Amino acid sequence: MAKKLSKTEARKRIEKLRKEIQHHDYLYYVLNKPEISDAAYDSLKRELIELEEQFPEFITPDSPTQRVGGAPLEKFEKVKHRIPMLTLQDAMDEKELLDWQGRIKKLMTPSEIEKLDYFAELKMDGLATSLIYKNGMLFRAATRGDGFTGEDITQNVRTIKCIPLKLRLEELPKKYKIPKEIEIRGEIYMSKKAFLELNKEQKKKGQGTFANPRNAAAGSARQLNPEVTAVRKLGFSGYQLVTNLGQKTHQESHQLIRLLGIPENPFNRYCRNLGEVIKLHQRISKERDKLPYEIDGIVIDVNNDNLYKKLGIVGRTPRGGIAYKFPGIEATTKVKEIIVQVGRTGKLTPVAILKPIKLGGVTISRATLHNADEIERLGVKIGDTVIIQRAGDVIPEVIRVLPSLRTGKEKRFRMPPKCPFCGTKIIREPGEVDYYCQNKKCFAAIKRYFYHFVSKKAFDIEHLGPKIIDQLLDEGLIKSPADIFLLEKGDLIPLERFAEKSAKNLIVAIQSRKEITLAKFIYALGIRNVGEETSQDVAEYFGSLEGLKNASLEDLQEIADIGPVVAKSINLWFRQKRNLKFLGKLEKSGVKIITQKKTKFQPFKGKTFILTGALETMTRDEAKAKIRLLGGKISELVSRRTDFVIVGKEPGSKYEIAKKLGIKIVKEKEFLEMLK
Numbered sequence: 001m002a003k004k005l006s007k008t009e010a011r012k013r014i015e016k017l018r019k020e021i022q023h024h025d026y027l028y029y030v031l032n033k034p035e036i037s038d039a040a041y042d043s044l045k046r047e048l049i050e051l052e053e054q055f056p057e058f059i060t061p062d063s064p065t066q067r068v069g070g071a072p073l074e075k076f077e078k079v080k081h082r083i084p085m086l087t088l089q090d091a092m093d094e095k096e097l098l099d100w101q102g103r104i105k106k107l108m109t110p111s112e113i114e115k116l117d118y119f120a121e122l123k124m125d126g127l128a129t130s131l132i133y134k135n136g137m138l139f140r141a142a143t144r145g146d147g148f149t150g151e152d153i154t155q156n157v158r159t160i161k162c163i164p165l166k167l168r169l170e171e172l173p174k175k176y177k178i179p180k181e182i183e184i185r186g187e188i189y190m191s192k193k194a195f196l197e198l199n200k201e202q203k204k205k206g207q208g209t210f211a212n213p214r215n216a217a218a219g220s221a222r223q224l225n226p227e228v229t230a231v232r233k234l235g236f237s238g239y240q241l242v243t244n245l246g247q248k249t250h251q252e253s254h255q256l257i258r259l260l261g262i263p264e265n266p267f268n269r270y271c272r273n274l275g276e277v278i279k280l281h282q283r284i285s286k287e288r289d290k291l292p293y294e295i296d297g298i299v300i301d302v303n304n305d306n307l308y309k310k311l312g313i314v315g316r317t318p319r320g321g322i323a324y325k326f327p328g329i330e331a332t333t334k335v336k337e338i339i340v341q342v343g344r345t346g347k348l349t350p351v352a353i354l355k356p357i358k359l360g361g362v363t364i365s366r367a368t369l370h371n372a373d374e375i376e377r378l379g380v381k382i383g384d385t386v387i388i389q390r391a392g393d394v395i396p397e398v399i400r401v402l403p404s405l406r407t408g409k410e411k412r413f414r415m416p417p418k419c420p421f422c423g424t425k426i427i428r429e430p431g432e433v434d435y436y437c438q439n440k441k442c443f444a445a446i447k448r449y450f451y452h453f454v455s456k457k458a459f460d461i462e463h464l465g466p467k468i469i470d471q472l473l474d475e476g477l478i479k480s481p482a483d484i485f486l487l488e489k490g491d492l493i494p495l496e497r498f499a500e501k502s503a504k505n506l507i508v509a510i511q512s513r514k515e516i517t518l519a520k521f522i523y524a525l526g527i528r529n530v531g532e533e534t535s536q537d538v539a540e541y542f543g544s545l546e547g548l549k550n551a552s553l554e555d556l557q558e559i560a561d562i563g564p565v566v567a568k569s570i571n572l573w574f575r576q577k578r579n580l581k582f583l584g585k586l587e588k589s590g591v592k593i594i595t596q597k598k599t600k601f602q603p604f605k606g607k608t609f610i611l612t613g614a615l616e617t618m619t620r621d622e623a624k625a626k627i628r629l630l631g632g633k634i635s636e637l638v639s640r641r642t643d644f645v646i647v648g649k650e651p652g653s654k655y656e657i658a659k660k661l662g663i664k665i666v667k668e669k670e671f672l673e674m675l676k
């Protein structure tokens, strides 16, 4: 600012700028009709910031510059709702919707029935929030909580740009009264686009990602540090004007909400009868995937406020409203167990193991519970009957518990104090929703172990590459390698990269590898210092897993080629409870060790072989198996002790070395002769 303004001039200019910016916010967020460019808007805001810096005495709490502020909180204060935030009953299909109308009509007079009409609105999938304005200024924002008591998230809500800090009271027509306090309820939500961007950002920063937009919205609005909320792109959609300003219908409430400067969904509609409601439901249901945000149904309210009130409340649900859900994505089942899975960032995610159930054509046996807060919010216990939902291509989740079906035998779930994988202490930073394993290398080690377990020389599972393993671990589908064998097609189909066919192929590949030789099995266990050859030696010596399990350190050292270090590490492995448990798990999941037939005929006994180059009639692994079957040993390093070097096409350096050392070179043809 070149010229300095006088105090009076500055005050006036600040006031005007504030009003102008608020007006453009309204045009942009509520009417969706901006009149000026973003650049012009920013320029207005810059001028306001500069003036306020020069004249801080004129800063008001509703100034658009006052959205970010306040130090991080220790915890959220509890807020009691003056009027409870109720939940709606659900209608799963047209019949249930018509039944509802039948029920309420019984409570109505003939003239009320004649005038019965509705207001229908999109049910945004987010965090239900109450906003209280005092003298037009945003005074307090609170979450729904249990309906009676929520959490004070005012300082976070102040950062949500589409929620006005000041209501446009001056816009209300004269016939309405303006009480000191006005309460408006609505949903804080996150658009699908903002959700994807946020997850991308989180991944880049090595932080936990959110399972769906609803979780992202809830997690972002419930941050102890408002600066985090400020950068998350949150939306708000108003759906209830709790305070009576003189409105007579629900439709009028929506008009007032809009007039006051609070966004509400433009698809919301007045409906003369249920026929119109059903038509709207059908239309939105078709366009639902194209909407920029997620919705899970249509909320229908009896339009006349007096009648709505007269219909009353049963338990915690009002009779006058109902949520007409979209079909086919929910089902009920039982929670058999709750396990904890560790993610690539060390994030621990509780996962519900379900009694398998068909949902949208696929069998589901797991559902994510997201985090400890979510378990608390849902109130889910082990043994509970729950409603699970699968929306689009996200992983199935538990959305509700049916407590009336409890038997009393349900068990509470508690986060374990230590990481279930590495035993390191787990922590939850203040303000974080998730627990993390403190061992930074925990997940990397788990991943590597899984890669090893399914690799060619171990269980040799086709189609199960590192990318798929990462995905399965991320989604909480596998926690132990034993879980691989329990995977079902329905677990995979909802995942990215999987379709009906690829899911089937992987399951078939897994099932075909349940039988395994003892040597490969030992190798798969990933015991320190135990490679392919040692596994082979050990397997031959003991012949069975039982034999190996019971082997003493001395027994192990008796095996030729096994030194004290290797013997010790094998012995140690089989003495750890965790590992024995793992062996039990593998057996339970159907893994069978096939006893290797030992041929008495062992012409290669005591001979060491080296393979180099590609063979025409068999793979290298097949050749190795044949040599072993006849008593021979395989080595990777050429030395004077090597007896034969089998040479295929394009042999490597081993061939040259062998020639120099004068070791017997065997071509494929000769090798086949030897095998005979």
Ligand SMILES: [Zn+2]
Pocket: 342, 419, 420, 421, 422, 423, 424, 437, 438, 439, 442, 443
């Ligand atoms: Zn860990």
